[in-house]
Each structure stands twice: as structure tokens, then as C-alpha cells.
Amino acid sequence: MKRDYLLFFCFLGAVILIAGFNFFSQNTSADTTSAVIFTVKISVCGNGEKEYGEDCDDEDFDSDTCQTLGFGGGTLNCSDACEFDTDACSAATPAPTATATPPPSGGGGGGGGGIISTPTPIIITQVIFKGKAYPKSDVTLLKDAQVAATTKVGPDANFETSLSGLTGGTYTFGVWAEDAIGNKSITHNFTISIASGAATVISGIFLPPSISIDKTEVKMGEVLNIMGYSAPQAEVAVIINSDNEILKKTTSQANGAWFYKFDTLEADYGDHTVKSRSTKDSDISTFSKIVAFKIGNKTIPAEITKKTVKGNLNDDGKVNLIDFSIMAYWYNRPTPPMKIDLNSDGKVNLIDFSIMAYYWTG
């Protein structure tokens, strides 16, 4: 009897151990195989509380003063974009005659103690975006699926842009970058509720690497070159989805370019996909686009042009409202052109729209 109990508890322990291992191993593998939760830091400028990404907020300077910023004295102000306004700070070595003089009054002079008119601050609804892309690349910002702004990325891969003139409400913002060879990153979306009359700062955006391959089909034993762009000196994880997932790592160069030579002997014959993601300064990007290739008995070079984007139905290099309209025209109509039927099943339906949404550039 005791033996039965012992056996039972041993069995129970084993079951829990196996299930637990299974549970945690699933979660661990999800870190490399499935979606990664993309974390951007959102702070609301104007709520009187200094948050991540803000220098200050209203009167909250987090103990910063003109002096701590290297000035001699004066009053540190906070701009509408929650950045330090040091206009009223005095130089580090003030001239002996320097005295604080009030700005001229709005009305006529004369007499003492004129009323100083302070301009009423104009409240605008603004969103500021800060993040990392690829050095010297162009970043496009989408607002509700349409292009709202473009900006140039600095050599350090950092970018900052803003949008104003918004009404309060729920917005879906998307960011994508185009690397030096015209390869576009995946569009990275985040949906947030914007408060009317406040400046919202979205920081911590880290665009996934761009990715391309030099062959669509590669002969077994030959090398497949996988390349792209990311932030400089970022660790790029290259994940080849085969029967067994293969994980490789490389580091991007100073110009953001990264390159990996994949030995096809490590994988089996058949269809495979490859994707990548970057890590820099403890920031982890989401996964890049997924690129498909085949290991077979011949080699077919890949055509890398700007116009090879899937879903680009009018050959303008973009996937946007015009392409959506062309697809909408053929939606549920018989015998659509091959180019519009993205999954080649002989009809244009929601699957094709979903594929288009994945490759969207605005």
C-alpha cells in the first residue's frame, strides 16, 4: 500500500515536472520563435509629472535647475514639448552688471509696476516619436495607415519626429524605415489613445532589422547570404525556421549593415524561412519581415528591387490606399488578375487583404 502511495506521488511529481518543463520551455521558445511584445514607453506631456523620455513636465523638473544644467542661474522653464527651456537661464559666469530685467509690458510704459502680459500658451495636441532605426536612413511615420511624416535618421541611428494638429482619440501609428539599398523594414504599429491638448511622447521605438537574401533557391551545400541593416554595433539574431529552428548571431557594423553566411548543410532540403531581430543597449526589437527560401538542387538568385514588395499592385514601390482600392475593386469578383490575387487561390478575398496589410507601407 505504501508502495502504491509512493508510486503515486512519484508519478504526480514527474507529471508536474514534465508539464512544468513543457510550459516553461514553450514560453522560452516563444521568445525566439513567436511574436515579441514590443514595448514603447508612452508619456503624456502636460500632466505635470515628469515621465520617461521627458526632460520636465510643467513644473516638475526632477531636481534639475539652471545650475545643474551648467548655467550660472536664472529660471529653468519647461517647453510645450516637455523639454528644458533654458532661455531664461543666465550664463555660467554672469557679468557683474547683469540684473534680471522684466520683459517689456504689453501696454504703454510709464509709472512703476506695469502689468507684464504673459502670452497664453497655445494648447496643441502633439505626439513626439523617438527611437532607433538604421543610420542615415529615411523613417516614415504612418497615422491610421496613411503617411503622415518622414524624417532622416542620424548617423547614430536615432530619430525623432512629431505630429501635431491631431484631435483626441485612438490612433494607430506605424513606423518603418528604408535601408541604404531600398529594402523596407516591416511596418511597426502601436495603437494609443491621444489626449486632446497634451503632448504625448512615444519613446523606445526600436525598428526591427531590414532583411534580404541573395537567393530564393539555393543548392544544398552552397552558402545563402542573409543581410540587412540595423542600429550600429547591434547584436543581430538570425533565425532560420527549419524542422529544427536554427539560431545564428552576428553584429552590425558602424553603418548599421549586417551580414550572415548561412551554410545550407545545416538545414534539410525543402522550404524554409528566415527572420531576424536586434538587441542593443538592452533594447530588443521585434522580428523583421519573414523571408522565404528553398534548399534544393539548383540556385536561383533573388531579385532585390524596390518594386518587389508583395501587395504593390500598381508598381509604385509602395503598398497603400491605391493598392487597397485596386484590390477592393476585385474583391469577390471572378477571375482576378494574377498579380492582385496575392495567394494565388483564384479569388480575391480577406486572405489577400491580410497579406496586403502585412506588407503595408502607406
Add this chain to the structure above:
Amino acid sequence: MKKLPIKFFLIFFLAIFGLLFFGCKTVSASRLYFNSQEAAIGAEQEFWLELVLDAENSINTVSATITIPPDLEFLDIITGNSIINLWVDIPKWDETKRVLNFSGIIPGGFSGMKARILIIKLKTKNEGVAQLVFDKEKTEIFLNSPDAEKDPALRLDSLNISIIKGAGGSPAAIIDSSPPENFIPEITRNSNMFNGDYFLVFLTQDKGTGVDYYEVSESQEFRIGHWEFGKRKWIAAKSPYVLTNQKLSNAIWVKAIDRAGNERIAIIPPRYPLPWYKSYSIWVIMMLTALIAISGFSISIFYGGKKRL
């Protein structure tokens, strides 16, 4: 004590394993459900329901068919502040089948919780329990992936509404005084549609009640300076819209109207403006000038003649 059979261990093992394994899998599913402000609604009362989406993984396409029982009268749909950016099938109510269906995409994908898809405004009839149900065959969500995979573990939560005598339920009015957002329509053409004719594409968003419809006007302008004469002819339109004036000689006006009646107009200047001698405005100005000149000349002759007499 009786010996525990091997079967017991096997069943126990499978149950625990299955619970943990499949239990973990369903966590990453998407979920469509209703968010109601009231637990119970009074009879003959208007109320609104929010159709909401939770998505653990990034999704980009939502399609749904919802059956609304005869105990509830359908009143309206509000799409303002929706997570859906582009509607493939605009939300439409079919009174005979008593179904509401729609589909749309979120380019670039969405993952998150409690995202509004739309608001349904309803009115209760008699007391009882009314159930809003998703059609499982026609409701689907696609993951944001290159192959448009369907979310295999989509969860659909129907809603039971208790209609109780004396309970409240009047909906809070949605105040929308803002027009739809600025937009820029585009003229394009494609050999695969409309016989290669020029067509117009347009889209805007309204964060209040949502865009209700669009109108297009292609009529030739009859204006002098800032003054436009005559009434502009507007035609209800959907994007893509085939242009009547394929010469693109006129300015094209596109108006977006939200469900509260606020309007936003976008104007595309003529791509190939008419030569001056084909413009109504020029001819009117010339005729008016001529008329004034002739009148002045006639008057001067008339009075000049009188003086001489």
C-alpha cells in the same frame, strides 16, 4: 487499500498535461466580445454596446457576423475611434436576416487589449433575455503574417442581455463637434480596372462618430476670385470612384461627412486646366466687362448728344 490501476495514472497524467499544455496555448488567442455599460436594460430603452477586441498576438484582419435577436431593435452603428483603419465590408445591418456583418484591416497589425471595433446602438422591446451571438463560420481573425494565417484559437463571447422592467438604459449621447480629419484624395489609373480610366481614391478618419459617407463634385467651377456662383453638384461616392471628367480639367472636391453631420472638404486642383477660352469664368468676366463698356459708351453718347442739342 486497493491498488491504484495504471489507467488511473494515465488518465491523471493526460488530464494534467492537457490542461497545462492546451491551457497555455489559448492564452495567446484573440477574443471578440461585447462591452456593455449596463448589466440589465429596461424594456423600450435605447442603449449601446461596444464590440471589443483583445489580441495577444499581432493581428491585421477582422471579419465578423453577429446575429441580433428580434427582441432588440437595431438603431445605428458608430465607427468612430475604431481600431479598423480600412473597411473591406463597411458595417452593414441586414434587417431580414437580422445580422450585422463587417470586415476590415489594420495595416501593420495590432496587438493589445480592449480595442474598440464599433459601437452598436440598440433598443429593447419586451422583457426577457436577448442574446447577441457571433456566427462562428463567418467570424474570423487573421494574424499579421506574410501568409495570412487564421487565428486558430479565436474566442467569441456572446452576450446575454437581461431586459427588466424598470431598469434604465438610455445611452450617453456621443458629442461630436469635430469634422473628419484632413485628407488628400489621389487620382490614379490602373490597367486592371475601370478600363484603364482615371479613378479617385480617398480615405479619412473621424475620431467622434466615424465617417458616414463621402460625396464627390467634379462640376466645372464658375467662380470669380473667391466667389463661386451656382450650386455645386455633389454625388454620393465610394472609393475607388471612376471620374466622369476623364480629361481632369476640373477641380475635384471630395467631402467626408461624419455621422453627426460634420463635414471636411478636400480639393484637388485640375491636373490639366482648360485653356482660358474654354473657361466659363473668363467668358462671364469678358461679357460683364463688355456689357459695362457698352453701357458706359451708350450713356456717354446719350448724354453727349443731349448736351450738343
